[in-house]
Amino acid sequence: MTINIALLGFGTVASGIPFLLKENGEKITAQAGTDIQIAKFLVRDDAEKQALLAQGHQYEFVTDITAILNDDTIDIVIELMGRIEPAKTFITQALQAKKHVVTANKDLLAVHGSDLLKVATDNGVVLYYEAAVTGGIPILRTLANSYTADKITKILGVVNGTSNFMMTKMVDEGWTYDEALAEASRLGYAESDPTNDVDGIDAAYKIVILSQFAFGMTIKFEDVRHEGIRNITPEDVKLAQKLGFVIKLVGEIVERPSGIYAEVVPTFLPKNHQLATVNGVMNAVFVESIGINEAMFYGPGAGQKPTATSVVADVIELAKGIDKGEVLPAFNTFTRETVYATKEDLVDKYYFAIETEDKAGQLLHLAELFHAENVSFEQVFQENIGDDRASIAIISHKMDLNQFDSLVEKISNLEGFTLRNTIKVI
Secondary structure, three states: OOOEEEEEOOOOOOOHHHHHHHHHHHHHHHOOOEEEEEEEEEOOHHHHHHHHOOOOOOOEEOOHHHHOOOOOOEEEEEEOOOOOOHHHHHHHHHOOOOOEEEOHHEEEEEHHHHHHHHHHOOOOOEEOHHHHHHOOOHHHHHHHHHHHOOOOOEEEEOOHHHHHHHHHHHHHHHHHHHHHHHHHOOOOOOOEEEEEEEHOOHHHHHHHHHHHHOOOOOOOOHEEEEOOOOOOOOOHHHHHHHHHEEEEEEEEEEEEEEEEEEEEEEEEOOOOOOHHHOOOOOEEEEEOOOOOOEEEEEOOOHHHHHHHHHHEEEEEEEEHHHHHOOOOOOOOOOOHHHHHHHHHOOOOEEEEEEEEEHHHHHHHHHHHHHHOOOOEEEEEEEEEOOEEEEEEEEEEEEEHHHHHHHHHHHOOOOOOOEEEEEEEOO
């Protein structure tokens, strides 16, 4: 028996699939228990088709999805087009045509994953997506399989390579945000519109998916509190280093007695924390649990071969079951009712960077404001920054999210004070 696959798109990752099937074909066939063969590629138009054929690619390229949907010999459809549409429509149609689907589309899964999984269930097929989170790190299957006997209490992740590359330059070399973004763009790490990377949106998509596997709850994307790295300055970086911290854009999912909470925010990490050493475009997911305790999974978050490897791993798992005629299990079988934590249950330390006039009594104003919220200072730093202006940096003791939100609002509205930045402290 041969398992036939069709790929939607012939971009960077998709072109890595034939490479793996050729270079590691013997092992892949042995693991799958059957041959895996590419039957068709869907491409945009005839111009792309002719260009690929002229380059020597000897595959059947089609420009109409129905050529795949109506082909009963195709068992698995791999979507590697990216973005929401037409990927959502094509995946839906493939599932309705009783074809299993593999995708790496985190944006789509974070926003419409529940709907697509229902379509799969209704049609007796499955949707697998290991490559959707931290492409080259097999974290989803690890959470689904290796943590079945364990209770996960917290996930911390550096899960966006572009923002992490930029923060590494800002921390190690003292670059400004603009300098780091320019270099990330030059090297091709940042898109022409870098919003999803630098504003924490891409990381938040991944956090949504991780929440399902680690906690069995599906957090809505709009319920993931997210903030990016645009406001981080060399002054923030220097103070963090002085205090023994490294600034990273960190995604966190935590379960408290009241429920689950997820966010993506700039974070002061202690220099001895495992995530503090994750630099450049690399990704890592740090898992805390009651059984294993602490474990970190590290590797490339993107790239042709790493992502293609995760995609083919999904194909192998599907091929095993198809070859044996088995009913294939859902990619993630751990589901619970989604219950969100209350703000009172979310307690952390925070860094506040504030600018004001350089005159007596300004720090006292802030102290009174914090005292009114029943929050105390752990450390305070004040310096003149010229033009009769002062910079005040405060590391607070722990406060809950209600207190934090209230302080942010009050400081922002305090005449003569500018709240330049806030950063969570671990």
